[in-house]
Amino acid sequence: MTQTAAKLVIITEKVLLKDITKIIDAAGATGYTVMAAGGKGSRNTRSSGQPAISDTFSNIKFEVITASGDVAREIADKVAKRYFDNYSGIAYIDEIEVLYAHRL
Amino acid sequence: MTQTAAKLVIITEKVLLKDITKIIDAAGATGYTVMAAGGKGSRNTRSSGQPAISDTFSNIKFEVITASGDVAREIADKVAKRYFDNYSGIAYIDEIEVLYAHRL
Amino acid sequence: MTQTAAKLVIITEKVLLKDITKIIDAAGATGYTVMAAGGKGSRNTRSSGQPAISDTFSNIKFEVITASGDVAREIADKVAKRYFDNYSGIAYIDEIEVLYAHRL
Numbered sequence: 153m154t155q156t157a158a159k160l161v162i163i164t165e166k167v168l169l170k171d172i173t174k175i176i177d178a179a180g181a182t183g184y185t186v187m188a189a190g191g192k193g194s195r196n197t198r199s200s201g202q203p204a205i206s207d208t209f210s211n212i213k214f215e216v217i218t219a220s221g222d223v224a225r226e227i228a229d230k231v232a233k234r235y236f237d238n239y240s241g242i243a244y245i246d247e248i249e250v251l252y253a254h255r256l
Numbered sequence: 257m258t259q260t261a262a263k264l265v266i267i268t269e270k271v272l273l274k275d276i277t278k279i280i281d282a283a284g285a286t287g288y289t290v291m292a293a294g295g296k297g298s299r300n301t302r303s304s305g306q307p308a309i310s311d312t313f314s315n316i317k318f319e320v321i322t323a324s325g326d327v328a329r330e331i332a333d334k335v336a337k338r339y340f341d342n343y344s345g346i347a348y349i350d351e352i353e354v355l356y357a358h359r360l
Numbered sequence: 361m362t363q364t365a366a367k368l369v370i371i372t373e374k375v376l377l378k379d380i381t382k383i384i385d386a387a388g389a390t391g392y393t394v395m396a397a398g399g400k401g402s403r404n405t406r407s408s409g410q411p412a413i414s415d416t417f418s419n420i421k422f423e424v425i426t427a428s429g430d431v432a433r434e435i436a437d438k439v440a441k442r443y444f445d446n447y448s449g450i451a452y453i454d455e456i457e458v459l460y461a462h463r464l
Contacts, residue, residue, distance in 0.1 A: 185295035191393035232460035243460040252336035252347040289399035356440035356451040
C-alpha cells in the first residue's frame with residue numbers, strides 16, 4: 153500500500169497545543185504526532201531562551217500526514233492566520249512515501 | 257561523502273520500544289534515533305488521549321537511516337506485520353542527503 | 361510565500377548543545393529547533409545504551425531551516441569537523457516546502 157503523502161510539520165509555542173489539535177481534527181486529518189521541542193525562531197527567542205534540553209520545552213512540533221496536500225495546506229493556513237502574528241511558528245511540507253498506515 | 261539515503265520513520269506505541277530495537281539491529285542497520293511522542297492515530301486515540309505534552313508520552317518515533325532502501329523496507333515490513341494489527345502505528349520513508357556519518 | 365528550503369538535521373550528543381547553538385547562530389541561520397533523543401549510532405552505542413525513553417535522553421536532534429543550502433552545508437561542515445571525530449553524530453539535509461515562516 154505504498155503511497156505518496158504530504159507530511160505537514162508545524163513548530164510553534166506549546167500554549168497552542170489544544171487549539172491546533174482542534175484545527176487538525178476539524179480539517180479531517182486522521183491523526184497527528186506531537187513532540188516537545190525547544191529552540192529559537194526568527195521572530196524572537198522563544199521562551200525557552202538558551203535551550204535547557206532536559207528541563208523544559210516551551211515549543212511543540214506537530215506532524216500531520218495526509219493523503220491530500222490540500223488538507224495539509226488548509227491546516228497550515230488556519231494555524232498561520234490565527235496565531236503566527238502573535239506567536240512564533242513555522243509550517244512546512246515534506247513529501248514522503250507511506251509504507252504502512254491504518255488509514256490516511 | 258554526500259550520499260542519498262533512505263530515512264525510515266516508524267511512529268508507534270512505546271511498549272514496543274525494545275522489540276523494534278531488536279528488529280532494527282537484526283536487519284543490519286547501523287543505528288537509529290528514538291524520540292518520545294504523543295498524538296492520535298486513525299486506528300483509535302492513542303493512550304495519551306488529549307496529549308499532555310509535558311507529562312507523558314505513550315508513543316515513540318524511530319528514525320533509521322540506511323544506505324539501502326531495501327533494509328528500510330525490510331524493517332518496516334517486519335514491524336508492521338508483527339504489530340500493526342494490534343497496535344497503532346505508521347511507517348514511512350523519506351529520501352535524504354547525508355552529509356556526514358560515521359558509517360551508513 | 362511558499363518557498364523551497366533546506367532542512368538541516370544534526371543528531372549528536374547532548375553535551376554539544378551549546379557549542380552547536382553558537383555555530384548555527386554564527387552562520388546566520390534565523391532559527392533552529394532542538395529535541396531530546398536517544399538511540400544507537402554506528403560509531404558506538406550512544407551513552408543511553410538501551411534507550412529508556414521516559415528516563416534519559418543523551419542525544420539531541422537539531423533542525424535548522426535555511427533558504428540557502430550553502431548555509432546549511434556550512435553549519436554541517438563546522439559541526440562535523442569539530443566534533444564528529446570524538447562524538448557520535450550524523451548530519452543530513454532534506455528539501456522541504458515552507459508554507460509560513462516569520463523569516464527564513
